[in-house]
Amino acid sequence: MEKGYLRVYTGNGQGKTTAAFGVLVRALCAGKRGYVGQFIKDEAYNETFLSRHFKHLCIEQLGKGCFIDRRPDSLDKAAAQAALRHVTELMASGQYDIVVLDELTIAIHYNLVSTQAVLDALEQRCLSTEVIITGRYAPPELIAAADLVTEMKEIKHYYLQGVLSRDGFDH
Numbered sequence: 445m446e447k448g449y450l451r452v453y454t455g456n457g458q459g460k461t462t463a464a465f466g467v468l469v470r471a472l473c474a475g476k477r478g479y480v481g482q483f484i485k486d487e488a489y490n491e492t493f494l495s496r497h498f499k500h501l502c503i504e505q506l507g508k509g510c511f512i513d514r515r516p517d518s519l520d521k522a523a524a525q526a527a528l529r530h531v532t533e534l535m536a537s538g539q540y541d542i543v544v545l546d547e548l549t550i551a552i553h554y555n556l557v558s559t560q561a562v563l564d565a566l567e568q569r570c571l572s573t574e575v576i577i578t579g580r581y582a583p584p585e586l587i588a589a590a591d592l593v594t595e596m597k598e599i600k601h602y603y604l605q606g607v608l609s610r611d612g613f614d615h
Contacts, residue, residue, distance in 0.1 A: 448541075448574040449591040450566060454549060454582035457596030458614070464544045464576045465491055471574070472498045476541035481531045483507050483524055483556075483579075484547040490612060502540075506530065507547075516554045524556035528565055535569035542574045549579030549586070559583045 451467070453460040468478050477500040480491075484507040495501045506527035508520045528551075535543055551557050562577075563585060569575060577586065587593050603609075 445572045448570070448572045450589060451574070451576045451592040451594070452549075452582050452586060452590040453576065453578045453594050453596065454580060454587075455594075455596035455598075456580055457598040458601065459596045460578040460580075461491070461546055463594065463596075464546065464578050465494070467574075467576060468501075468542055468544055469494070469498075471542045472501055476500070477539065478502070478542045478544070479531075479534055479540040480504070480544040480546060481506050481527060481534075481548075482546040483527055483551045484510055504530075507551075516556060520554075521556045524551040525561075527551075528557045528561060532565040532568055535565065535573055535575065538570035538573065540573060542576070543569075544576045544578070547579040548577045549582045551579075552583055552586070553579075553581035559585050562586065563589055 451464075453463050468480065472478050478498070480501070480503040482503070482505045485505050492503050492505070495503045506523060508523045531543065531545060534540060548557075548562065552559050552562060566575065566589065577590075582593070
């Protein structure tokens with residue numbers, strides 16, 4: 445049995461989810477089984493359509509939606525905590541070779557789940573399961589626990605020139 449590693453993709457730059465999906469697609473093309481749990485998103489983004497093309501891929505949107513224009517509430521917290529319990533069971537089961545926990549660090553940052561609860565969940569995972577956690581604000585404890593950490597840093601972005609998120613390229 446090959447060891448699964450913990451990767452964290454964090455930082456204020458674009459590309460965290462994109463990088464995670466790149467690794468995921470590579471694993472799926474090699475015959476691996478994949479799972480994606482999206483902790484904040486609650487609507488169909490283009491990446492959710494991947495499961496139509498890969499029979500060994502499950503994508504679940506576990507959050508109550510983005511809170512750009514609002515503060516997270518008790519429903520967001522309950523959803524995030526239920527999601528963490530759910531993905532803990534999936535990671536422990538060994539049924540997936542790769543698990544992507546998209547925007548989990550956002551849930552930690554907004555105190556929807558605790559850093560310790562996430563670390564406890566990771567301790568329970570099957571030793572061969574590769575886990576990728578994405579999102580801004582990765583806490584130091586998660587970074588310390590990770591085997592690989594990549595920080596995406598924004599240097600320049602066309603958004604600052606008024607270009608909004610583009611379908612098929614940015615989401």
